[in-house]
Amino acid sequence: MEHLIDIVLLGLLMITGFAIVRMKSLLAVAMLTSIYSLLSASLFVVLDAVDVALTEAAIGAGISTILMLATVALTRDEEKAPRHTPLLPLAVVTVTGAALIYGTLDMPHYGDPAAPVHQHAASAYLHDTPGEIGVPNVVTSVLASYRGYDTLGEVTVIFTAGAGVLALLGYRTRRRNIQGPGIRKLVVLRVIAKLFFPLILLFALYVLFHGDYGPGGGFQAGVIFATGFILYALAFGLGNAQRVIHHPLLRIMAAVGVLIYAAVGIEGILLGGKFLEYGVLADDPVTGQHLGIMLIELGVGITVAAVMLIIYYGFVSRQD
Amino acid sequence: MTELLGHYNYWIVIILMMTGFYIVIARPNLVKKVIGLFIFQTSVFILFISMAKIEGGTAPIIEEGLSVYSNPLPHVLILTAIVVSLATTALGLALVVRIQEAYGTSNEDDIHVQDEED
Helix, strand or coil: CHHHHHHHHHHHHHHHHHHHHHCCEHHHHHHHHHHHHHHHHHHHHHCCCHHHHHHHHHHHHHHHHHHHHHHHHHCCCECCCCCCCCHHHHHHHHHHHHHHHHHHCCCCCCECCCCHHHCCHHHHHHHHHHHHCCCCEHHHHHHHHHCHHHHHHHHHHHHHHHHHHHHHHCCCCCCCCCCCCCHHHCHHHHHHHHHHHHHHHHHHHHHHHCCCCCCCCHHHHHHHHHHHHHHHHHHHCHHHHHHHCCHHHHHHHHHHHHHHHHHHHHHHHHCCCCCCCCHHHCCCHHHHHHHHHHHHHHHHHHHHHHHHHHHHHHHHCCCC | CHHHHCCHHHHHHHHHHHHHHHHHHHCCEHHHHHHHHHHHHHHHHHHHHHHHCECCCECCECCCCCCCECCHHHHHHHHHHHHHHHHHHHHHHHHHHHHHHHHCCCEHHHHHHHHHHC
């Protein structure tokens, strides 16, 4: 059954991919990209990667689509036909694809437990996590504790992207409430948005603090938190959303999150451990791990949420 | 069944990868190019997650009575890669918006023509 779902989902992904190539209307392409992301999120659930699925659904199908739609609104919707014949690109793609498929023939079979990728580090993480970290979700323990340096780097990348979009698009405060003319008439949407707004924020907090025990964590929570405000801004206009959460506050919060993360690392040094060693944060190493993971996930969540909103505000405040 | 599937996942991933690659090199519209890049990125995610799957395994959340878990390491790598992919997509789209404002078009061919006129 699992294999059947896998085959069908991959087939649908392929069809969506080809449709994206063929479509000329960029609005339709943006929506198809959202479907593509949602399909791959479903595939990740089948492949046991629940944390990844949650992230892909929130980011790929949610925020990416909104950014693409915002860009399409700022550019022209129709795609012009290319001037060159597509023969050369087609040849390049075919040759590259054939070479890659030849390369896969040496790979271990799908689902093979003896594949080299499952030896060494991965089995050690699975074996040591209950005793050393004490959290059931191994993805969280690897992300936040064993490979905490990497994650600090990722958070800095997110922060840099926010700074980059801010530098490129700037930010214009608008007196006028930027909103599509038709939205004001959609009473159902406005009522539902108002009802869902607190629930989305609550769910984000659940995903943040339950990330040790179930799928979730700072990245997903930050994105879901930002989605709540984006939904609010879509239904009630950017001006109203800015009154709820100010742009200068977002810029400060984006930095605060990274600083919380780094501060937890430095606190470890001050208490006599290594950078990002959580065991020394409390008397009992496992309690220290819990505390450290909680704090850095909080930092990740704050930065991700703030940067997502900075990016969204940047794109939407560009609309005339 | 596994033998029959063998490399099915990897082959579809490569087809998706090449679909994205084709859009990037063959389509002149810049928004579409960013979307092509996005498709390419997502196909790489599927490649990694397919490799992490273990036959008969379950999600890597330790639970009494379960012994086979899928590999958590690629999950971690891809989780953060998805967030970074959004960062790159957002920056790419922001550049497209600025190019649109500067040239009045987001079509690569038209931009080249304008550049040659100057």
